[in-house]
Amino acid sequence: MSxxxxxxxxxxxxxAAILFGISFMSKTQTLDDFKYHLHNYRFIPVRLAAVAAYxxxxxxxxxxxxxxxxxxxxxPEVAAxxxxxxxxxxxxxxxxxxxxxxxxCFGSIELLNRRPLLRNAVLVAALLISMWLPDLHxxxxxxxxxxxxxxxxxxxxxxxxxxxxxxxxxxxxPY
Numbered sequence: 001m002s003x004x005x006x007x008x009x010x011x012x013x014x015x016a017a018i019l020f021g022i023s024f025m026s027k028t029q030t031l032d033d034f035k036y037h038l039h040n041y042r043f044i045p046v047r048l049a050a051v052a053a054y055x056x057x058x059x060x061x062x063x064x065x066x067x068x069x070x071x072x073x074x075x076p077e078v079a080a081x082x083x084x085x086x087x088x089x090x091x092x093x094x095x096x097x098x099x100x101x102x103x104x105c106f107g108s109i110e111l112l113n114r115r116p117l118l119r120n121a122v123l124v125a126a127l128l129i130s131m132w133l134p135d136l137h138x139x140x141x142x143x144x145x146x147x148x149x150x151x152x153x154x155x156x157x158x159x160x161x162x163x164x165x166x167x168x169x170x171x172x173x174p175y
Contacts, residue, residue, distance in 0.1 A: 006134055008133060009070070009135065010142065012126045012127070012133075013067045013068065013073075013077075014149060016067050016077075016080060016123060016130075017067035017146075018064075018068075020060045020063045020064040021061070022153075023060050023105050023106055024060040024061045024064060024154075025157055025158045026157075026161055027053070027105075028057065029162070034053050034056075035049045038052050038053055059079075063076055063079060063080050063083070064150065064154070067080065068149075071143075074130075077127045078131070080127055081127050084120045084123055084124050084127075085120075085124065087105070088120045091116055092117065
């Protein structure tokens with residue numbers, strides 16, 4: 001039974017890691033747009049938008065790696081929950097103040113940008129469940145498998161993003 005719970009923990013953490021990794025990849029593809037959105041939300045001054053953008057990128061990449069490998073559990077889960085709650089609070093504030101409360105968390109991946117508050121709530125719930133599941137340290141192979149699967153999923157998402165951008169560029173006509 002505890003092995004099944006460990007597998008569930010790994011599935012939840014890998015799913016969260018993939019989402020953080022895809023978010024990282026999509027933001028790197030549209031970094032200027034991400035900086036613009038950070039400034040446009042008016043939570044930070046324009047001179048700090050670039051620093052904040054790189055800090056978010058570093059945090060997302062680090063969380064993807066730590067969640068996939070289940071290292072230092074439960075701290076990556078806690079950090080991810082804090083990050084998701086902070087972003088959700090910011091989006092809720094923007095929506096309430098009638099500003100543009102759209103989310104550009106996943107760049108041009110429209111499916112993942114829809115209903116960001118619901119997506120974040122589901123991800124927070126999954127991470128909370130993961131925190132309370134047993135953490136079995138069975139060895140390096142299960143962690144390496146999880147990291148390989150996560151890296152492959154993120155690479156595929158990156159390939160799809162680059163392909164989408166190339167298709168958009170090839171349709172562009174200068175006249």
